[in-house]
Amino acid sequence: MTGRTAPRIAGHYFDGRTSARREVTLTLDAFGVVHVEGPGVDRFEPVAGISVSEPLGGAPRLLTLPDGAYCEVAVQAGRDAFIAALGHSDSHVVLAQSRWPWAIGSAILLLVVIAVGYRFGLPWLAEKIAARIPASMVTTLSDQTLALLDKAAFDPSKLPEERRNRIAEKFRRLTPPGGLPVPHEVLFRASPRIGANALALPSGTIIVTDELVKLTENDDEILAVLTHELGHVHERHGLRLLVESSVVGFVLTWYIGDVSSLAASVPAALLQAKFSREHEAAADAYGASMLKGNGLSPALLASMLEKLEASHGSPGAAADDKSINDYLASHPATRERIEALRRQ
């Protein structure tokens, strides 16, 4: 666009009292005033006072002035642009019916709204909902999930009870960041199926596999993993993830029409969902802060991440079992996380 020319169209003017029909031009100036001009007509009308008829196929549009006079504007080049410039907005339904570009534009806009909502709105909503889930429900959900895991993936731990108690006791004695205690319980399970791993349930139950313990050289390395997992509990990551997948699941099942299957899928959803990079980074930061606060090095967590990654094959390699949430290893950003922890 080079210059600015005032929008102008041709029409017929009727004074609203007689049937006299006069050829006029309508010009919209930069101040929002329409100049109606023709033989015996010379009117200036602010657009705010002009009402425009709905589009009806190829019929002329009527621009009615405050005193009842009106202009009939037949289909012509620039008519739609002129009416749009008046600031008149046609009803959305009419637009969608009569103008495909608008319909496509609306669909794209809707998709953008959904995508943005999914990316930003859903985590925000999940956080709000997660904070309001009653503790009793959190416990029930977590217990069900543990029962499912015990049936599907875990065997009783083969570590000596004395060793298990010592680790749990050492962890209990650590001061959490800010001195804010996070209720938790450390459990040990053998799991040849999922290998070295640790995971936290929303209730604060943290499960460490015997395979993970075997990777470590000392208890401090296990404590490092536990601080990371406690970070997930503290930040309610599990619950937030669960709410997110439930919201999506609810919308989908509602759409498909089988809501009953949703309830049964809740514990499985907890296991299938993966924490986001943001969640992992937050849990790492919590863990690093807790380690430092107790005179331990965040590098302990970094070296554990390396060991876990090595034990699960090269980065990006498929996990043995995709249905088990791999909380620490095989994460695409593991390298990044290790470096961040080493810098602390």
Ligand SMILES: [Zn+2]
């Ligand atoms: Zn994690």
